[in-house]
Amino acid sequence: MNRTGTLRGTMGQVVKPRILANFKKRKSREPRKTSNRRPGMSDAHLRCLRECPCCVCGRRGRTQVHHLKERTHERGMGLRSTDRHDVPLCALCHRDIEAVGSRNETAWFKANGLTNPLELALALWASTGDSERMTRIIRAHHYHSGERDGYETD
Numbered sequence: 001m002n003r004t005g006t007l008r009g010t011m012g013q014v015v016k017p018r019i020l021a022n023f024k025k026r027k028s029r030e031p032r033k034t035s036n037r038r039p040g041m042s043d044a045h046l047r048c049l050r051e052c053p054c055c056v057c058g059r060r061g062r063t064q065v066h067h068l069k070e071r072t073h074e075r076g077m078g079l080r081s082t083d084r085h086d087v088p089l090c091a092l093c094h095r096d097i098e099a100v101g102s103r104n105e106t107a108w109f110k111a112n113g114l115t116n117p118l119e120l121a122l123a124l125w126a127s128t129g130d131s132e133r134m135t136r137i138i139r140a141h142h143y144h145s146g147e148r149d150g151y152e153t154d
Helices: 043-051 091-100 102-111 117-126 131-144
Strands: 064-067 086-089
Touching (some): 043 086, 043 131, 064 091, 086 091, 086 117, 091 102
Antiparallel strands (some): 064 086
């Protein structure tokens, strides 16, 4: 290395020193504390939703949680809706609604027998912790829509 801070290679060419790391302080990778989470987020609610039947076809088993996107007013770049706007869907229904896209979400629910998924999600949020009550709410919302055909019963 000479006085200017450059290195000379074996063939006499000028070689700049390489910076091998970014020395900025990184945020810790520890799990977030529950006190730092946004209001409306609940791991207990998500566990209960996964025990409920699919709100569209009624399939039982381990359902997936779908975060409603349309009309929740909570989304943004890199930000999904809170858990209070979630509904349980089986893997097939969840795949179908994700394929349709967020702009057609409400129309997809209506075509599949659920006229107001946002109302359903808020009713489920209000009864978090009571899986039996949540299942009754899902059935009532589906039956209220007038579509009894295709919805599985016990």
